[in-house]
Amino acid sequence: MSIYIDPEVAASLRGYEVPERLGFGTAMAPIMFRAVYQDGCWSQGELIPYAPLSIDPAAKVLHYAQSCFEGMKAYRTQAGGIALFRPEKNAERMAFSAKRLCMPPVPESLFLDAVRTVASYCANLVPGNSGESLYLRPFLIGTQADLTVSASSSYEFYVIASPSEAYHSGSMRLWVEREDARAAVGGTGDAKVGGNYAASLLSVGRLKERGYDQSLWLNPSDRNSVDELSGMNFFAVIEGTLHTPALTGSILEGITRYSLLELAESLGYQVVEESIPVDRLLSQIASGSCTEAFACGTAAIISPISVIGDAEHCYELQQAPGPVAEALRQALLDIQEGRAEDRFGWMQAVEPASF
Amino acid sequence: MSIYIDPEVAASLRGYEVPERLGFGTAMAPIMFRAVYQDGCWSQGELIPYAPLSIDPAAKVLHYAQSCFEGMKAYRTQAGGIALFRPEKNAERMAFSAKRLCMPPVPESLFLDAVRTVASYCANLVPGNSGESLYLRPFLIGTQADLTVSASSSYEFYVIASPSEAYHSGSMRLWVEREDARAAVGGTGDAKVGGNYAASLLSVGRLKERGYDQSLWLNPSDRNSVDELSGMNFFAVIEGTLHTPALTGSILEGITRYSLLELAESLGYQVVEESIPVDRLLSQIASGSCTEAFACGTAAIISPISVIGDAEHCYELQQAPGPVAEALRQALLDIQEGRAEDRFGWMQAVEPASF
Incomplete structure (x- = not known):
């Protein structure tokens, strides 16, 4: 299914300045992906400007925590392109999490289209120093307005994104x-x-x-x-x-x-x-x-x-x-950032969108 | 601290028709209470029309379930008045729940003012048959827009209300x-x-x-x-x-x-x-x-x-x-609905608001 691109998306992206100090997961990209589940069906996905959600005060997510999420990254590769790391694994895990809370799993194709589209339109926001990335946060929430303790009849799926520094927790x-x-x-x-x-x-x-x-x-x-x-x-x-x-x-x-x-x-x-x-x-x-x-x-x-x-x-x-941690971190980052051969087939290139 | 009454509240209440079939927790009263916690302080409480909340897509409540709630009832008494059942106990429990999730407890006086104000303005919506009530739902959510796993720096406290039938789960x-x-x-x-x-x-x-x-x-x-x-x-x-x-x-x-x-x-x-x-x-x-x-x-x-x-x-x-369940249910409901003496001091009368 094709994704609807809101006409405001291009202007939002053009008008956006990446903050000088990024932090991790705090600066939000100016666009987001949305799809709605209602009456047993998923709507067409939409790429829209980042904006507050309108949520009914009686929505299940606010009272009964019917929500699940994923965390993943788009990397800028050595060659200057953009790549996602094993996004199908996030799709699979989010489906598992959704089922645990009686939520309809986001179909893999919808999930992958969503994260690819966000990464593609945000290609210019993916920072380029080693360890930096565009952090992607897909999430699914129960939106039915009804105080009964039961699974929601309606859901919203979003992907938001955050251009982020390397995450230094220190030791x-x-x-x-x-x-x-x-x-x-x-x-x-x-x-x-x-x-x-x-x-x-x-x-x-x-x-x-x-x-x-x-x-x-x-x-x-x-x-x-x-x-x-x-x-x-x-x-x-x-x-x-x-x-x-x-x-x-x-x-x-x-x-x-x-x-x-x-x-x-x-x-x-x-x-x-x-x-x-x-x-x-x-x-x-x-x-x-x-x-x-x-x-x-x-x-x-x-x-x-x-x-x-x-x-x-x-x-x-x-x-x-220690040496093992350092060797493993470097080896994984070398694959993610395209300095080493992707011998496991983990990386998926994303074509930057033109708008 | 006095509560701000939005000028639209009166019109919302006057224009509201109680649905014929109430259900439980599904028909929402047309007004709600809100207070905001920011920079370590609670704002003045406001009584406002019931409306969708505007929540940032990166708000902590949507990702990390930083939310707690209460359930309580306003009853129409035998004498025609409105009364709450032990609201200070709900205030106390909500403070306990909030602390468990590192949220600032809603001060008891704010909590009690909130539920009394909502009950008072919704006095005409409290249904009158035995077992029916105005179900009140106070809740507290973390609203800071930041994907870090940590306690929110800002919170919103709401009380919404639902005129409700007797809750018949059957046996x-x-x-x-x-x-x-x-x-x-x-x-x-x-x-x-x-x-x-x-x-x-x-x-x-x-x-x-x-x-x-x-x-x-x-x-x-x-x-x-x-x-x-x-x-x-x-x-x-x-x-x-x-x-x-x-x-x-x-x-x-x-x-x-x-x-x-x-x-x-x-x-x-x-x-x-x-x-x-x-x-x-x-x-x-x-x-x-x-x-x-x-x-x-x-x-x-x-x-x-x-x-x-x-x-x-x-x-x-x-x-x-069985006979014990029936005797206890009737004895408690007789106190709640004002047919029996309130010998434990559990009921708190609420004066209907004039608007």
Whole structure:
């Protein structure tokens, strides 16, 4: 289905000045994509100027958090073109998240058309320094105005975009969160839905007062094995081998996570996906057998971890970033930015729109 | 602080016709209350016409579910006046929910002014048959436009209202939900936040296909003891004694729940608040020692339960509604609707506004 391009789009883009200081996810591109689901059907997609949404005060998304989202990036490549990284994986995961909340999945073709169209029209907004990108945020919300606790009958799907700096979290100090949980066993931890993030805010607020940066979430079933950070997956290098928690149902399956696993194997690293009991991990850091740890996600790609601590102890990693984190980050970024051969077929070129 | 009354409010109310078929929470009153939190301060409250909200596409509420709400009712009393039921309890709970998601609590005085003002201006919309009410929905949303996973810097607080029929769920068939969870241990189950409701939708969708009406959620820690229904607390009458699960941290502390506990004791019932293992409950239903079960909440007050089932069995309650449920429902409604003396001091009269 063709996409309707609002006549105001060109003027919005021409009149837009990219801010000097970008930050990450704060400066918004002046256009967005919208499609509406009603009576069992998706409308034609539209590219329109970025503007506030008109949402009924009784809409399900505002009361019952019926919403899911994705995070992905368009990169400026070495050759000067624009490319998306594995967008079909985001389409697939967003369909999974939607089903978990009884929302109609956005059809893959609509999703891909949407992100390609936004990237294509925003081609001039994709910043060009290594690590910078156009961050894309597809999201789906339940809009029916009805206070009954039930799935919405109508939905809106948007893609907004943000020209962004490299995401520098610095090297992170992690707090082992032994009280709160971001998601339940049998909950929504493996779906990219708002409630997981809302539930995580209090923990992060508390640990900042203690001088830490992020929560290290434990599995809500055993309260012992490592699950993930809020929005990032966890990796550790233990006696030279790369370890990451096996998926438990409460871990979000990161696209960076499984791309790194594939990449690491191809680079000759031994890779282990299995449960990581946190107390064993802490003693491995203390004894020096765990030499580095890092988190991965779309925004930062790889963020080194310098410290993992709890109320009693504070364990310092030997190297942050360590050599494995640096090698993997560079290898992935080289593919994403077109400096290395795309031997996995991960990148999809986007033709800049002319308007 | 005085409330600003928009000049359009009077015309909106005069031009409004209450629909013939009300339903519950579907017909919205034509006015609403709004207050805005920015730079650490609450704005003056405003009573304005009901209208779509203008929300930035990057607002935190749409992505990270930073929102909480309350449900409460204004009743038409026997004497023709309007009264709210324990509104200070809703104010207190909403402050608790807000803090769980790092949102600024709405000050009690602002909350109470808001619900009183809406009820006062909507006095003519409060339907008069027993069981009917003006359902009030206060809610608080994070509005900052910024894709960072962090607490919003700005918030909007609204109270919308819906003239509503008596909420007849009929007698409900409950499915013991042994797979999914609505909230985690250390999660948000004891706060009235959207994510709990979003997480519950899939279970409810599944059980409807099996001929059931509501999920009976188990404690996410032991996966065995009864927690609650989605949005309602659970009660059972076992050998003449009224049982309800003790609060576990994943149960929402219902205002109807503790009002019924107080009322039941005053009516001479023995009341027990302790863990209810679901398998024991099922065998007590099978053996006949559990004679009735019901759920309670603001909307329905009391909803009788006719069946509790799972994949293997289907246990029928002897009476639905049973005599205890009927006696308690009537006693509470008699207080709420002013037919019985308000001996607990629960009701707060609201003077109808003249405009």
